[in-house]
Amino acid sequence: MTTRTATPTPPRTRPSPSPGARRARLRRWLPGLLLLSPSLIVLAVFVYGLIGWTVTLSLSDEHDALGNKGFVGLSNFVVLFTEDINGRFTHSLKNLLIFTVVFMVGALLMGVLWAFLLERGVRGEGFFRAVYLFPMAVSFVASGVVWRWLMNSGTGDQAGGLNRIFHDLHLGFLENPWWTDPDWGMAAMALPAIWQLSGYVMALFLSGFRGIPADLREAAAMDGASTYQLYRHVIFPQLTPTALSAMIILGHMSMKMFDLIMSVSGAQWITEVPAVYVWQTLLTSDYAKAAAISIILLLLVAVVIVPYLIYNNRVERRS
Amino acid sequence: MRLRTRTAVAAAGMALALLASGCGADDGDGGAGSKKVEVFTWWADGGEKAGLDGLVAQFKTDCAQYEFVNGAVAGGAGSNAKQVLASRLQQNDPPDTFQAHAGAELTDYIKAGQIEDLSGDYKEWGLDSAFPKGLVDSLTVDGKIYSVPANIHRANVLWGNKTVLAQAGITVPATTLPEFFSQLDTLKAKGVATPLALGKDWTQQMLFEAVLISKLGPEKFSGLWTGQTDWAAADITDAINDYKKLLSYSNKDRDTFDWTDAEKLVMEGKAAYQLMGDWEAADLDAKGFKDYNYSVFPGNGDAYQWLADSFVLPKNAKNPEGTKCWLKTLGSAAGQKAFNTKKGSIPARTDANATDYPAYQQAAIADWAKGKPVPSCPHGSACSQGWQGAVASAQGKFSSDGDVAALQSALVAAAKQYASK
Amino acid sequence: MSASTITPAPEAPISKPLARRPRGGINRRSPLGRAATYVLLVIFLVIVLMPAYVLLVTSLKSGREIGVNGQWNLPTEWTFASWEKAWTALRPSFIRTFELAIPVALISSALGAANGFVLSRWRFPGADVVFTLILFGMFIPYQAVMIPLRQVVHEIGLPPGIPTLVFVHCVYGIPICTLIFRNYYATTVPVELIEASRVDGAGMLRTFASVILPLSAPGFVVTIIWQFTSAWNDYLFAIFMSNTRNGPITIALNALAGAQSPDYAASMAGALITSLPTLLVYIVLGRWFIGGLMAGSVKS
Numbered sequence A: 001m002t003t004r005t006a007t008p009t010p011p012r013t014r015p016s017p018s019p020g021a022r023r024a025r026l027r028r029w030l031p032g033l034l035l036l037s038p039s040l041i042v043l044a045v046f047v048y049g050l051i052g053w054t055v056t057l058s059l060s061d062e063h064d065a066l067g068n069k070g071f072v073g074l075s076n077f078v079v080l081f082t083e084d085i086n087g088r089f090t091h092s093l094k095n096l097l098i099f100t101v102v103f104m105v106g107a108l109l110m111g112v113l114w115a116f117l118l119e120r121g122v123r124g125e126g127f128f129r130a131v132y133l134f135p136m137a138v139s140f141v142a143s144g145v146v147w148r149w150l151m152n153s154g155t156g157d158q159a160g161g162l163n164r165i166f167h168d169l170h171l172g173f174l175e176n177p178w179w180t181d182p183d184w185g186m187a188a189m190a191l192p193a194i195w196q197l198s199g200y201v202m203a204l205f206l207s208g209f210r211g212i213p214a215d216l217r218e219a220a221a222m223d224g225a226s227t228y229q230l231y232r233h234v235i236f237p238q239l240t241p242t243a244l245s246a247m248i249i250l251g252h253m254s255m256k257m258f259d260l261i262m263s264v265s266g267a268q269w270i271t272e273v274p275a276v277y278v279w280q281t282l283l284t285s286d287y288a289k290a291a292a293i294s295i296i297l298l299l300l301v302a303v304v305i306v307p308y309l310i311y312n313n314r315v316e317r318r319s
Numbered sequence B: 001m002r003l004r005t006r007t008a009v010a011a012a013g014m015a016l017a018l019l020a021s022g023c024g025a026d027d028g029d030g031g032a033g034s035k036k037v038e039v040f041t042w043w044a045d046g047g048e049k050a051g052l053d054g055l056v057a058q059f060k061t062d063c064a065q066y067e068f069v070n071g072a073v074a075g076g077a078g079s080n081a082k083q084v085l086a087s088r089l090q091q092n093d094p095p096d097t098f099q100a101h102a103g104a105e106l107t108d109y110i111k112a113g114q115i116e117d118l119s120g121d122y123k124e125w126g127l128d129s130a131f132p133k134g135l136v137d138s139l140t141v142d143g144k145i146y147s148v149p150a151n152i153h154r155a156n157v158l159w160g161n162k163t164v165l166a167q168a169g170i171t172v173p174a175t176t177l178p179e180f181f182s183q184l185d186t187l188k189a190k191g192v193a194t195p196l197a198l199g200k201d202w203t204q205q206m207l208f209e210a211v212l213i214s215k216l217g218p219e220k221f222s223g224l225w226t227g228q229t230d231w232a233a234a235d236i237t238d239a240i241n242d243y244k245k246l247l248s249y250s251n252k253d254r255d256t257f258d259w260t261d262a263e264k265l266v267m268e269g270k271a272a273y274q275l276m277g278d279w280e281a282a283d284l285d286a287k288g289f290k291d292y293n294y295s296v297f298p299g300n301g302d303a304y305q306w307l308a309d310s311f312v313l314p315k316n317a318k319n320p321e322g323t324k325c326w327l328k329t330l331g332s333a334a335g336q337k338a339f340n341t342k343k344g345s346i347p348a349r350t351d352a353n354a355t356d357y358p359a360y361q362q363a364a365i366a367d368w369a370k371g372k373p374v375p376s377c378p379h380g381s382a383c384s385q386g387w388q389g390a391v392a393s394a395q396g397k398f399s400s401d402g403d404v405a406a407l408q409s410a411l412v413a414a415a416k417q418y419a420s421k
Numbered sequence C: 001m002s003a004s005t006i007t008p009a010p011e012a013p014i015s016k017p018l019a020r021r022p023r024g025g026i027n028r029r030s031p032l033g034r035a036a037t038y039v040l041l042v043i044f045l046v047i048v049l050m051p052a053y054v055l056l057v058t059s060l061k062s063g064r065e066i067g068v069n070g071q072w073n074l075p076t077e078w079t080f081a082s083w084e085k086a087w088t089a090l091r092p093s094f095i096r097t098f099e100l101a102i103p104v105a106l107i108s109s110a111l112g113a114a115n116g117f118v119l120s121r122w123r124f125p126g127a128d129v130v131f132t133l134i135l136f137g138m139f140i141p142y143q144a145v146m147i148p149l150r151q152v153v154h155e156i157g158l159p160p161g162i163p164t165l166v167f168v169h170c171v172y173g174i175p176i177c178t179l180i181f182r183n184y185y186a187t188t189v190p191v192e193l194i195e196a197s198r199v200d201g202a203g204m205l206r207t208f209a210s211v212i213l214p215l216s217a218p219g220f221v222v223t224i225i226w227q228f229t230s231a232w233n234d235y236l237f238a239i240f241m242s243n244t245r246n247g248p249i250t251i252a253l254n255a256l257a258g259a260q261s262p263d264y265a266a267s268m269a270g271a272l273i274t275s276l277p278t279l280l281v282y283i284v285l286g287r288w289f290i291g292g293l294m295a296g297s298v299k300s
Helices: A019-058 A075-082 A085-119 A125-137 A140-150 A162-168 A185-210 A214-222 A227-238 A240-255 A259-264 A274-283 A287-318 B002-026 B046-062 B076-090 B104-111 B119-125 B133-139 B162-167 B177-189 B201-223 B234-248 B252-256 B259-267 B279-286 B320-331 B333-343 B359-370 B385-401 B404-418 C031-059 C081-121 C127-139 C143-155 C162-188 C191-199 C204-215 C217-233 C236-241 C249-258 C264-284 C286-294
Strands: B036-040 B067-070 B097-101 B147-149 B157-161 B194-197 B271-276 B292-296 B303-307 B309-312 B372-374
Touching: A019 A287, A019 C081, A019 C127, A019 C143, A019 C162, A019 C204, A075 A085, A075 A287, A085 A125, A085 A185, A085 A240, A085 A274, A085 B385, A085 B404, A085 C031, A125 A185, A125 C031, A125 C264, A140 A185, A140 A259, A140 C031, A140 C217, A140 C249, A140 C264, A185 A240, A185 A259, A185 C031, A214 A227, A227 A240, A240 A287, A259 A274, A259 C249, A274 A287, A274 B076, A274 B385, A274 C143, A287 C127, A287 C143, B036 B320, B046 B067, B046 B279, B046 B320, B046 B333, B076 C143, B076 C236, B097 B104, B097 B320, B104 B309, B104 B385, B119 B320, B133 B147, B133 B372, B147 B320, B157 B162, B157 B259, B157 B279, B162 B271, B162 B292, B177 B194, B177 B201, B177 B234, B177 B271, B194 B259, B201 B234, B201 B271, B201 B303, B201 B372, B201 B385, B234 B385, B234 B404, B252 B385, B259 B271, B259 B279, B271 B279, B279 B333, B303 B359, B309 B320, B320 B333, B385 B404, C031 C081, C031 C264, C081 C127, C081 C162, C081 C204, C081 C217, C081 C249, C081 C264, C127 C162, C143 C162, C143 C236, C162 C217, C162 C236, C191 C204, C217 C264, C217 C286, C236 C249, C249 C264, C264 C286
Parallel strands: B036 B067, B036 B097, B194 B271, B303 B372
Antiparallel strands: B097 B309, B147 B309, B157 B271, B157 B292
């Protein structure tokens, strides 16, 4: 952060304040805390409290509607990794991994490329920017309707959607089973997500590009740097924080992906990810197992987010 | 600046008022009140909706003092509805009655103490003698009956496009699996793109079960769900291999297909056969397609793989008397007729007059009377919801990788995990 | 937005998200390079618009025309029948979704403004830690709270459907709205202004009402758009907490499009109807919409 978040509170280093001074200080910040407290209480209950509840559930044996009979330690977690039928859980993790990698790489490449093209000044920039960004306003449920149609897995004379275009253009080799491919189906499933989020990445990077002081560029130009050198050594290094936040945003969205998959393929084996598995498990009233999967999902997100939040907090404090 | 504070307060008040209006707008038909009977189903369109409407008309005559409230939840072939229902039951906010497949699926609710014993009412309404003994037995858990079946469907029916079959010189339906395979080969040789049309998850489960019935016979097949037949045995492996061979005659994009998409392939003449429950008859008729024939799945003989939609009285229903009136109407001869002539199923009652029904149902009524009943897992008469979910997942995997050993060991594991429950 | 993203600190004022590009002798490019740029931009434009084309064209076709052949062609016979069918199916939930998204947008914005003010300009010891703890709530996968949440909202007596969803969206919208306002106040409200108000002897609430709120309009626009869009587009909470009879439009659309033998023309018309309000917000208030998205970008 470039702006000061300096607080109007008195310096903390004052040696042993008198009771009066302490009361005055208290009077200074207590109203703020009071104003904040409804939100804090609600979040304490509905974020941290409920997470705690889910953790408890994941350590119990509430496997049906009959309710909780007892504490079983980590066995629900162990079962997920070792005894789940057909390795269903590890399969869903594998799917999530493929999806996440393709989605993040795809959206970042597209977004950076678009930002790069637009950044250098083109006519109608506002128009291009607006069109590239519009998928962001649409829900995954709505875009799922059209992507399910586009990614029709029929080929040859049965081809529909994108395969139809490839067929009609005599590009038959491009026809493919999309998300129904047992090995790489999840890569196809990432396409709608890339379509939807690339514009967002573009917007992030555009504002990143624009945040670079003009005199930096001019200085580089004066030194006789080529365009390549300018980007390689001056501009891109400045964009590391932008790239980092784009990755965090895309990454945590990807982990939670549910709407898109439900509306494109519905819940099925080939495209199952942990978030969908939770839903399927709840359908059979296996609350403990659903809780265990949810907690693993939470941990996956936390592993990335918590260090990032701490890092961010530090950076802010330093500035 | 006091004015500004007041503005802020007013804004907050308005927000609250909006919130309250949100509440108010939604409260209209929640199913509360002593006169209303909220009937929870997943019958939202097509022949199912028509059947429900027929039943509701009868309910309005028989139970004029009550008001029917339609609690249908559409989508996902019932899976959306089941999730909503599970959440409402968990929240102790049940509808007045809900649809559930008769048989093992009901035991989930019974064990959870979520539905009431109806044995007394069965006697009072004379239902214990009106339904066939076999059906009453499978509805009975520890001497008590918890649901009233509205109908009987048959799952193991093979539907064919007559023109396509005739072009391939097929006039007589196959009666054994080997015969069926040779027919499929003929069709393929004649250039039929998809000899056997197939859809996703539960439709694949149905096809697999039909093969199992052919391989094992009705008794051993029923034993799979009670622990008397071994899932690890060699004849199961054979069945899986035959099923795998059947998949090779089916459309590759089956995992993107609902049963009606597969039905469309048959109607358009792109496919010759489809295995589907007998709700297909009503659906084909509704769509004006006449060029079809039907037969029991090859090798199934007189096995009648049944499933029944039934209704229950949930604990803590708001209007139990209204629910009972609904259930009584449902079980009555008039109610069953009003429902089943439209839905395409046959009445569960034995005293129904077959001539009231269209041609397919007349044949089905005759078959039901003399056939051997076997249950169905995807339709809840054979297994619990948890078991069903595990099998569906394993079947989904098999559809994509064809790994015979993996499917069998998954089926064994699922039986081990759920059979005792 | 399904993207319930983000972290601290917009650098530019939110209302002017994309500063004008720097002018100067930087764009020394050959005409060839310039042409290539435009060709690429247009190719991507076509790709991005392709799904929109399919939606529009298919929704205007009659049932007979939706086969495998000519899928990509314009309709030979234009009809609004599918739009009517979709509208009939979606209308009740369309109205309900407004009853959901508008209160959510207003309530969470109000909470966010109060929190953001305290955390940026009326701080207390440990405010940073508290802020980080609040922020974490934005990133959690909601599955991790969903199972008990369903029970809790029932036990506190919230009527099912829209009222429950309003509450839930407000609660889980607190982090993002707090973040947006905190960053907004930190960048636009000078500390001196607060100090001056304090010197005048104003208490916190008066300072907030008389100094801060009058400056807050741009922040409110952003949070209102953000929360409106994310409540409108939400599917996860909706599917857990409501159903087709009392839930928002995403549930109704999913039922329409996912029902047995989906009618593609009606599904696509339904998808367009579902997207209209958020698209309208995007088109009319695009600047602030983008501002909302940018509110999340970190530029430490």
